[in-house]
Amino acid sequence: MDRKNGKLGLILPSVLLYSILIFGGLFIIFKESLGYIPKLGLNEISLKYYINVLDKTHFRSMVYAIAIAVVSSGFSMIIGAFIAYRMTRSQSIKSSMLFIRFGMVLPYLYMIFIVTLSFSQSGLLSRLCHNLGLITSTDVFPNLIYGFWGIVLTFTLKGIPFVALLTYNVMRQISSRFDDVALTLGGSKWQIFKTIYLPLTRDTIVWSGMVLYIYQIGAFEVPYLLNKIKYQSFAVKIYSSYLSPKISDIPQTMALSILLFFVGLITSALYAIALRYLIKKVAE
Amino acid sequence: MRKLKWILLVPIVYLLLLSLFSYFKYPNVFPSRFTFDYWINIMKQSRFIEALINSLIIGSASAILATLLGLMNGRYVVKYFGGYTKEIALVVSLPLLIPGMILFLGMHQVMILTRLANTYLGIILVHTIICIPYTTNIAIAYFTGIPEEYELAALVLGGSSYTTFKQILLPLLMPGILTSMMISFLISNTEYFSTFLIGGGQVITLSMMMFPYISQGDYGHSSVMGIVFIVIHMCLFLLVDRYNKNDVDVYFGGK
Numbered sequence: 001m002d003r004k005n006g007k008l009g010l011i012l013p014s015v016l017l018y019s020i021l022i023f024g025g026l027f028i029i030f031k032e033s034l035g036y037i038p039k040l041g042l043n044e045i046s047l048k049y050y051i052n053v054l055d056k057t058h059f060r061s062m063v064y065a066i067a068i069a070v071v072s073s074g075f076s077m078i079i080g081a082f083i084a085y086r087m088t089r090s091q092s093i094k095s096s097m098l099f100i101r102f103g104m105v106l107p108y109l110y111m112i113f114i115v116t117l118s119f120s121q122s123g124l125l126s127r128l129c130h131n132l133g134l135i136t137s138t139d140v141f142p143n144l145i146y147g148f149w150g151i152v153l154t155f156t157l158k159g160i161p162f163v164a165l166l167t168y169n170v171m172r173q174i175s176s177r178f179d180d181v182a183l184t185l186g187g188s189k190w191q192i193f194k195t196i197y198l199p200l201t202r203d204t205i206v207w208s209g210m211v212l213y214i215y216q217i218g219a220f221e222v223p224y225l226l227n228k229i230k231y232q233s234f235a236v237k238i239y240s241s242y243l244s245p246k247i248s249d250i251p252q253t254m255a256l257s258i259l260l261f262f263v264g265l266i267t268s269a270l271y272a273i274a275l276r277y278l279i280k281k282v283a284e
Numbered sequence: 285m286r287k288l289k290w291i292l293l294v295p296i297v298y299l300l301l302l303s304l305f306s307y308f309k310y311p312n313v314f315p316s317r318f319t320f321d322y323w324i325n326i327m328k329q330s331r332f333i334e335a336l337i338n339s340l341i342i343g344s345a346s347a348i349l350a351t352l353l354g355l356m357n358g359r360y361v362v363k364y365f366g367g368y369t370k371e372i373a374l375v376v377s378l379p380l381l382i383p384g385m386i387l388f389l390g391m392h393q394v395m396i397l398t399r400l401a402n403t404y405l406g407i408i409l410v411h412t413i414i415c416i417p418y419t420t421n422i423a424i425a426y427f428t429g430i431p432e433e434y435e436l437a438a439l440v441l442g443g444s445s446y447t448t449f450k451q452i453l454l455p456l457l458m459p460g461i462l463t464s465m466m467i468s469f470l471i472s473n474t475e476y477f478s479t480f481l482i483g484g485g486q487v488i489t490l491s492m493m494m495f496p497y498i499s500q501g502d503y504g505h506s507s508v509m510g511i512v513f514i515v516i517h518m519c520l521f522l523l524v525d526r527y528n529k530n531d532v533d534v535y536f537g538g539k
Contacts, residue, residue, distance in 0.1 A: 007360060007363075007364045008360075010356040010359055010360040010364075011356065011357050011360045013353055013356065014353045014356070014357050014416060014420075017353070017409065017412070017413055017416075018378060018379075018413070018416075020394060021390075021391045021394055021409065021410070021413055022379065022382070022390065022391070022413065023385065024394045024438070025387070025389070025390020025391045025392075025393055025394045026382075026386070026390050028390060028394065028397070029386065029389060029390050029393060032393075043332070050364060055469050064423065072383040087298070087467070095289070096289065099289055099292050101522075101525075102292070102296070102514070102518065105470065105471070105513075105514055105517040105518055105521065106474075106514065107473075107474035107491055107494070107513065108476070109474075109476050109491060109494055109495060109498055110498070110506075110510050110513065110514075112498060113498045113506050113510065116501065117295065117298060117302075117503065118294070118295060124294070126310075126311075127310060127311045127312065127313050128313060130310070130311035131311060138310060145416070183435045189463070207454045208513060210381075211377070211380045211381075214380065214381055214382070214383055215380070215384060217383050217385075218382075218383025218384035218385040218386065218387070219384055219385075219475075219477075220384070220385060220477040221420065221476050221477060222496075223500070225499055232301050235383065235384070235385035236387070238384065238385050238386075241433065242389060253389075257386040257389055257390075259383065259385050260385060261382065261383065261386045264382065264383040264386075266380075268381065
């Protein structure tokens with residue numbers, strides 16, 4: 001056997017897993033989205049399910065999901081990158097690292113609990129305001145939790161440690177090499193960050209932002225638990241439609257999923273391009 | 285600014301307080317009436333033991349499988365493919381680049397077809413897939429850090445490929461293996477949606493047991509579940525950190 005080909009055995013299991021589970025799954029969904037489910041007596045291939053789902057409410061929840069993901073991954077990237085930069089400046093990062101670990105260990109589900117506990121109308125912040133005499137009852141405290149900003153808050157908080165850790169890993173390599181030069185030349189902290197750190201960590205920041213973005217448009221539990229009934233996030237909509245016992249809903253659900261797939265693919269690529277451009281502009 | 289991060293201790297302190305005090309009426313800032321009821325209520329449920337064991341089984345199995353596959357992928361990319369390009373990174377990261385909802389619905393369909401739906405194996409395979417991008421990245425970073433001469437020297441001195449692996453590569457890879465296992469174990473255990481979907485709600489894990497308490501806003505029981513979850517994973521993290529004193533820099537997304 002050819003030696004090099006023999007080594008393909010190393011990646012074979014992963015390739016098989018990816019092909020069967022990921023591509024196999026996508027293929028089945030695509031097939032069913034066209035209305036071809038012989039088991040259920042649906043044999044006709046058509047695009048009518050796609051046409052059916054292209055309406056205003058679905059469009060609106062898609063935009064809603066994208067807006068949430070753009071805003072929260074954006075915040076996570078900005079704050080995460082700054083934290084990583086500050087960590088490269090400080091003498092001891094032990095406590096910061098501990099907090100980052102803590103943030104990573106928390107499940108999304110649990111982040112919802114912490115956000116509710118702290119910021120809901122009867123949460124800690126509201127109680128504090130009441131005791132300071134700033135508000136008189138829970139109704140006066142703004143609703144920060146249920147709806148757009150609550151979801152954004154949860155996603156942002158959960159995303160920060162992820163960005164910070166990945167970016168810090170790259171940044172600490174830079175600090176030893178460039179810092180002395182930059183400081184000797186009289187660069188301010190912000191200038192050093194802008195002109196040295198940001199361009200050199202651009203790929204990592206954009207990559208982590210993209211991963212967060214895609215996770216967030218496809219996530220279930222956070223939008224599900226923190227949503228107002230009026231607007232449903234797209235992924236939650238797909239899942240409730242997936243649970244529907246009506247046979248005619250199946251191709252529709254699958255069409256929605258394929259839509260999510262392509263929208264995710266296109267918008268995340270655009271998002272990454274835009275981010276790269278933006279970071280380049282800031283660094284100039 | 286520097287002191288701002290200590291505000292993060294507030295939720296941690298409240299988790300402890302709320303798991304031990306039952307009276308938390310608005311606008312009290314601190315809860316009162318000490319009780320062990322929440323802890324006892326959780327601990328005496330047979331569902332809790334079941335969830336704990338299931339999380340351990342599914343988490344460990346996914347961690348071992350994902351780490352093993354990650355090592356194999358890493359070895360191939362570094363030694364036979366000649367470096368970690370952006371394109372490879374994109375392929376490896378595939379599960380992270382597809383929105384979870386469609387990824388998991390698709391895998392659920394495959395699981396139904398292969399009769400793996402509602403089984404442990406089904407959940408483990410799905411969790412393994414979403415861990416592979418991380419474990420492969422870690423493995424690539426560690427393999428890249430091992431000079432090829434080490435291996436050649438061992439082989440020239442008459443070591444078989446097995447002894448070379450065991451004596452030379454394995455000790456150098458060990459920190460990476462531990463990190464990779466730790467991260468996969470954590471990812472697997474934090475997964476709520478995929479576990480629920482693929483397990484059909486029949487395989488209860490810690491995340492799934494947490495869900496109703498959190499959705500009902502039950503502070504006491506949520507806190508207990510949270511503390512159990514956090515303590516297990518923080519301890520593992522700290523143990524791995526302690527062992528890995530000089531860790532290698534992992535570049536996700538290629539170089």
